[in-house]
Each structure stands twice: as C-alpha cells, then as structure tokens.
Amino acid sequence: MFSLKGKIAVITGAGSGIGRAIATLLAEQGAIVHVIEVDEDAAKETVRLVGDLGGKGFLHICDVSNQSAVLETFKKIDKIDILINNAGIAHIGTAENTNEADFDRICQINIKGVYNCLHACIPQMKKHGGGRILNMASIAATVGLQDRFAYSMSKAAVLNMTLTVAKDFIKDNITCNSISPARIHTPFVDGYLAKNFPDNQREMFQKLSNTQPIGRMAQPKEIAGLVLYLCSDEAQFITGTDYPIDGGFIKLNS
Structure with missing residues (x-):
C-alpha cells in the first residue's frame, strides 16, 4: 500500500519544513521528486537527503509567483503525476495595519503561485491521463485567527481553488484536495x-x-503522512475535500 514507485512528484517550497518532509517521504515510497524552490542551498539539501534515502531528486530554482518561469520549469519536467502546492509565506497583521506591499506579496506567492502551478500542470496531467493535486491550505482558511488577515484570506483562496479544480477536471482523472494544518513546528x-x-x-x-x-x-512528518495517503492510488476515490490536521483545533476549540 501507498507505493509511489515510478510516480513523478513536483513539490513547491520543498527546501525546508513541511515541503522537505513531503519530498523525503514521497521519495522513500518510490516517487521521483522534483524540488521547486527559490532558496538554492535549501533545495540542494533536500535533494541530497532524497539521494541519501536511495531516491531520485531534481532541483529547479523557480519563483512560483513568476508565471513564465513556472511554465518553463514545468515544461522541462513534462510528465507530472503528483503536484504538491506547498510554497507559501506567512504574515501577521490586521486589515488596519497590513500595508499594501505585504498584502500584494501574500497574493503573489500564496494565491498567484498556486494558480501558476495549476495553470502549468493541469494540461500536462490531462495529456498523460490524469494525476493527483494537493494544495496546502490552513485552518486559517475556515477559522477566524487573530492578526492573520492577509494570510487567512490567501489560504481561503487556496481552499476554494481546490474545490473548483476538483470539479472542473474530475472527468480528466485529476483529483484535487487540500490539507489544512494548525501550527507545525x-x-x-x-x-x-x-x-x-x-x-x-x-x-x-x-x-x-x-x-x-x-x-x-504537529511535526512536519505527520503532515507528510497525510500527503502520502492523498497522493496514493489508495485515495483515488477522494477529490474536492479539505483535510484539517490540527490536533482538534477547529472542532474542540469551538
């Protein structure tokens, strides 16, 4: 179960934290991992770890907010079985004290970055018979969090992109789900x-x-475990769903 042998997985923001944990676990399960990062040193370390586990990893330095760069990168990869939209940034602030530059940066990376990768990847998945897409949302997408105005807005957009992509491409054998973590160390x-x-x-x-x-x-490897399941053949009946992984935050704090 949960074998990804021979599957080609693209993971954005895989240079550290959750992204690195996902990259290494998917590689352990047999996936060929493509690391999309802006931090070259961090990306190299992830690829090294993948190699140490006996896996195969490739590095692509790419800013997900730059559509032409994303299109060029994904064209080089060509066949993609799994896309993990993990790259994102955090921000602390309210609607009153969030400045325009910070708001725009959140939109460019957390929203446009996901769109760019979807826009580049979906035609390739359709061409090759389907695939699995997993977006990293957040509990902030559905629960009001203090001082997280712009971040929460961006993750709500990610959640809704998940739902529309799942509906639009269900007949193309493309599933699309999201994960909503609480705080991760x-x-x-x-x-x-x-x-x-x-x-x-x-x-x-x-x-x-x-x-x-x-x-x-949570530890990053705990998030990676849920990612593995949702990207495996065992989860092929699941699409258009958001999975909180939050230590009881949403349901037990209400």
Whole structure:
C-alpha cells in the first residue's frame, strides 16, 4: 500500500519544513521528486537527503509567483503525476495595519503561485491521463485567527481553488484536495519566536503549542503522512475535500 514507485512528484517550497518532509517521504515510497524552490542551498539539501534515502531528486530554482518561469520549469519536467502546492509565506497583521506591499506579496506567492502551478500542470496531467493535486491550505482558511488577515484570506483562496479544480477536471482523472494544518513546528516558528520573544522563547513556544487541544504542535512528518495517503492510488476515490490536521483545533476549540 501507498507505493509511489515510478510516480513523478513536483513539490513547491520543498527546501525546508513541511515541503522537505513531503519530498523525503514521497521519495522513500518510490516517487521521483522534483524540488521547486527559490532558496538554492535549501533545495540542494533536500535533494541530497532524497539521494541519501536511495531516491531520485531534481532541483529547479523557480519563483512560483513568476508565471513564465513556472511554465518553463514545468515544461522541462513534462510528465507530472503528483503536484504538491506547498510554497507559501506567512504574515501577521490586521486589515488596519497590513500595508499594501505585504498584502500584494501574500497574493503573489500564496494565491498567484498556486494558480501558476495549476495553470502549468493541469494540461500536462490531462495529456498523460490524469494525476493527483494537493494544495496546502490552513485552518486559517475556515477559522477566524487573530492578526492573520492577509494570510487567512490567501489560504481561503487556496481552499476554494481546490474545490473548483476538483470539479472542473474530475472527468480528466485529476483529483484535487487540500490539507489544512494548525501550527507545525518548522524553522519558521523558531525564527518567529527568536525575533519577537528573544527573552522567553520557551514560554511562548508552549503557549503556541497549547492552542491545539492536543497540547503540542504537529511535526512536519505527520503532515507528510497525510500527503502520502492523498497522493496514493489508495485515495483515488477522494477529490474536492479539505483535510484539517490540527490536533482538534477547529472542532474542540469551538
């Protein structure tokens, strides 16, 4: 079960955190992994880890917000069985204090970046008989989070792109689903705490962990496990669905 032997997987933002965990797990299960990143050093490290696991990985330096670059990159890859739209950025702010530049950057990466990859990938999937698309949404797409105005907006767009793509291409043997994580312990979290709470990082880490009823943040490999299932043949009957993976945040905090 859950074998991806010979499948070609494209993963955006695979240089660290969730993306790297996805890349390595899919490679362990036999997928040929294409890493899409803007950070060359991070991407090289992911490809190295894939190789250490006995897998095959390829590196593509590409800004997902640049449509011509995305189209060129995907054309080089050609056949794509699995697309993981994972690349994204976070932002803290309300509608009042979010400036235009930050809002536009969120839109360019979190929304247009997903659109660009869908736009480039879907014709190739149709040409080769179908595929699996998985978008990284967030609990912020469906639950009001304080100081996450622009980020929440962008992830709600990702969730709705998931639904429309699933409906539009169901007859082309293309499934499209999304995952909505709560807080995940990634380098972003550590950097955020170091920058904003240098004197009480441990206390704030526990405070953030406790917002999940389960009492901790998820590990990236736990997200990767759900990704693996949804990209496998065992999940071919599933499409147009968002999967919260949130330690009980949505249902048990209400």
